[in-house]
Amino acid sequence: MLKAAVIGLGSMGRNHARVYREIENVHLCGVVDSNKTTVANVSRLQFTPGFESVDELLKADRPDLVSLAVPTSMHFEFAMQLVEQGIHVLVEKPITQTVEQAERLVAAAQSHGVTLAVGHIERFNPVIVELRRRLGEGMLGRLYQLHAHRLSPYPSRISDTGVVMDLASHDIDLMLHLVNEPVVRLFGETLGSINDDREDLFNGMMKFRSGAVGILDVNWMTPRKVRTLTLTGSRGMFTCDLLRQELFFYENNSAPSQWDQLSILHGVSEGNVLGIRIERKEPLRAEIEDFIRAVSDGVRPRVDGQDARETLRTALAFIGSGRESVVQDMQTSVIA
Ligand SMILES: NC(=O)c1ccc[n+]([C@@H]2O[C@H](COP(=O)([O-])OP(=O)(O)OC[C@H]3O[C@@H](n4cnc5c(N)ncnc54)[C@H](O)[C@@H]3O)[C@@H](O)[C@H]2O)c1
The missing domain is CATH 3.40.50.720 (NAD(P)-binding Rossmann-like Domain)
Structure with a gap:
């Protein structure tokens, strides 16, 4: 043993x-x-x-x-x-x-x-395991956007990192895991209010090689815990609640017939909504x-360590971008 x-x-x-x-x-x-x-x-x-x-x-x-x-x-x-x-x-x-x-x-x-x-740990959340499986089967079609919200009250025990390293690293890791492609560039805005030497609030945007966009809205200045992830693609939208371990798929219907008659507009309309059964497990x-x-x-x-290194590199690039107000080109930036 x-x-x-x-x-x-x-x-x-x-x-x-x-x-x-x-x-x-x-x-x-x-x-x-x-x-x-x-x-x-x-x-x-x-x-x-x-x-x-x-x-x-x-x-x-x-x-x-x-x-x-x-x-x-x-x-x-x-x-x-x-x-x-x-x-x-x-x-x-x-x-x-x-x-x-x-x-x-x-x-x-x-x-x-x-x-x-x-x-x-979020990679072990059963919602993410099921979401990744369904993405692999092509249920979402082409992935356009990932949007994460991770809002929390302030954890006063944390004194050595800001909110990007502590909380946003979860969502950065999830996005890298789900998209499985390099990030080409990113931009972040950070704000320190409780602390003046590290960020308490973070908004970030990153572009993946295929064009998919990752958006992060993360802070520890909110009196309510929120952990959600929404993925939008050509066939519809997934919404995940990582705390409740709930996963929904909102299907695109085909464009309505009056649009066809107009024949200039192509779009998205509301289709079926599927609540996906998740076997709950402690991540x-x-x-x-x-x-x-x-x-x-x-x-x-x-x-593994390589995955975590890439997540860290991306998190540090966001912090640098927020501090210096610059877009980081992830293919050329040296981030130590
Ligand atoms: N995966 C997650 O969801 C998750 C959640 C919370 C924290 N974390 C990570 O876990 C780590 C700890 O965070 P935490 O929230 O538990 O912090 P914490 O402050 O609650 O716990 C840290 C513990 O380490 C002990 N410690 C400090 N110096 C030590 C030393 N020299 N030798 C032995 N023990 C020592 C402290 O006494 C304390 O009990 C951080 O890296 C944090 O990012 C991960």
Whole structure:
């Protein structure tokens, strides 16, 4: 049986610990947090030894795999330490703070022969799994536009990243995953109101190679949590509610006959609406199961370091664009 540990037991890490305990073919051999009270609580709740540092954990036991959920600014240092010890790592999103760090981490994982997975959890949302399957079958026809809304109240515990890295990285990753093409250019507008050193509100637009446009509306200044994604294409429109795990397809009807008679107007009219049945599943559980499968079967995880590096590169390009009020040409821009 594989041995797992969780490092960083804040709002995300404690859920990783719970999920490892719920999965049968893995044993949670320890949890780590620098906060004494936090580690004592999670250790008691999950019936597993608790440690206040990674070194203490590694002295006591050697996990095969680790979930790393410390603050983003610590991802690189901790992940490198684990990878260099030959331990498989699922690092929370975003992978690191800079593209250069991400590249070094990916290279280190390759040279040590370990799995590096990244917690872009929305790819495991059953709505996205079903949406992607239907896109692959051609249900939407030609994809014109993706539009994401991710609005939240302010998470005061986050002090090392702005809203683009923390929240928009989910939607950037989803768009890259669903379109599966390079971004050619992008433009972002950002606004800092709660913080003056990082952005609290973000609007972005990016153009993919085939012409599809991605629009992002993301902030942590809204007293209501919203997570939606709308895709418009030649055959209709998908709407996804990522929180409720709901997926609808609004079909285009053929253009109405009076338009044909006018014979100059071609358009879209309302057709059938299909509510697509979704088998609900906790995305974090699906993500951790995928990580365990990648480790035990030696296969690629659904979100690997390269994917996460591209998401990070795009997020950083948006931040740069917002700061400097410039369109970033993603084919020529050097983003480190
Ligand atoms: N995938 C998602 O949906 C999702 C959601 C929330 C957070 N995250 C990511 O998870 C990471 C953590 O975010 P969070 O919201 O849980 O933050 P958090 O502040 O709630 O938790 C971080 C934890 O790390 C601990 N920590 C700090 N320094 C440490 C050290 N040196 N050694 C051991 N533990 C240390 C803190 O005590 C704290 O308990 C971030 O990278 C964030 O982007 C992902």
